[in-house]
Amino acid sequence: MTTAPSDRRRERREAKLADILGEAWALARRDGLAALTLRDLADAVGLRQPSLYVYFASKLDLYDALFADGYRQLLEYVGRRRYPTEPGAALTAFVKDLVQFSSDDLVRHQLLFQRTIPGFEPSQASYDLALEFYSIGSALMEAAGVRTQAEMDVFTALVSGLGHQQVANDPGGKRWVRLSGRVVEMFLADVERRHGTDKEGVDHDD
């Protein structure tokens, strides 16, 4: 197998693939994530519907590619950012970015953070991208003094809550984006207070 023509082919193929994914996002935004159809998608990219099977083995496989694409966007989004060295400020900026990222695209938020498509489960390769992202968040949390699992659970709840409210009640806006700093402040003050009084993890059931 020669490499030169194979490279060129691969290039074209990947360009086409990116095109398809871009149109798929656009259609999902227009009609809803679950209402996306391969026929509409083929029309949008100038192909016949069966030709899409050259790129995806099934419709769920397309969702998987979108899932991976979304996390790549997210990784690029935060990877490009230079966060402050002060850990608290870095965490605040990070949260603000995440909430903004959700606000920017409702269906992307749905696919990445909610379980909305029946039967869809990300592949291992796609899920690895999600894990890569969460490890960034963990590092920032640790740097800011977050130690226990309970603290991390509280933090993830805060972030997902801000993102959810933003997307659900002010899509495209900044109403909850703007509250991010305040919420992180509140969270870190609480962590600080609990470490100080050395009373942690004593949450009781009822």
Next chain:
Amino acid sequence: MTTAPSDRRRERREAKLADILGEAWALARRDGLAALTLRDLADAVGLRQPSLYVYFASKLDLYDALFADGYRQLLEYVGRRRYPTEPGAALTAFVKDLVQFSSDDLVRHQLLFQRTIPGFEPSQASYDLALEFYSIGSALMEAAGVRTQAEMDVFTALVSGLGHQQVANDPGGKRWVRLSGRVVEMFLADVERRHGTDKEGVDHDD
């Protein structure tokens, strides 16, 4: 129109309707909310598929009935509870109930709190039930000293975040239910602190 037989008919009809909704929830839990079909539903309640149109004008109408049913369940769930007179304790118990309610039924959580079904929009009558519920939450917040819109927005983010993480990462469990008290504590301490220093609502963009 005589009333006696009409009442009996209505009784039977409403019993059947409740039966249908119950089976619809069960199927949604099994296959996913969006994967619910009228055929399966008819089978489950011992009817032929077209007969469902006696009870619902369309499939979206069925979703609307489920939406209303879900909020009625929620109203009954919190309405039966006697919350403590101490406002902070009441708010904590309320949040715990909400997160538990989400944990108890993933698809109900999806239908009530997420926009997952393409084309579905609750009717005014159904949405009124949602508003009725939110007014209960508002009253509890006010009693606990929550004053500004920003504070209310933070609170709703906290609650929805706890519910979302619970449903997404520990459905049926209590991992985030247990953190509810801690989070409400953290929130009220923050409100208190801000009222004390009289520095509120100065969140800045960037």
Next chain:
DNA sequence: GTCTATATTCGGATAGAC
């Protein structure tokens, strides 16, 4: 109110030529 029968449309997927 429930049924049978059926219309209609749609959508994912496959076969096989070019």
Next chain:
DNA sequence: GTCTATCCGAATATAGAC
């Protein structure tokens, strides 16, 4: 890699008898 042709099944919805 793209096409034509087609299959197959599924799903909502309607018509009209009982």
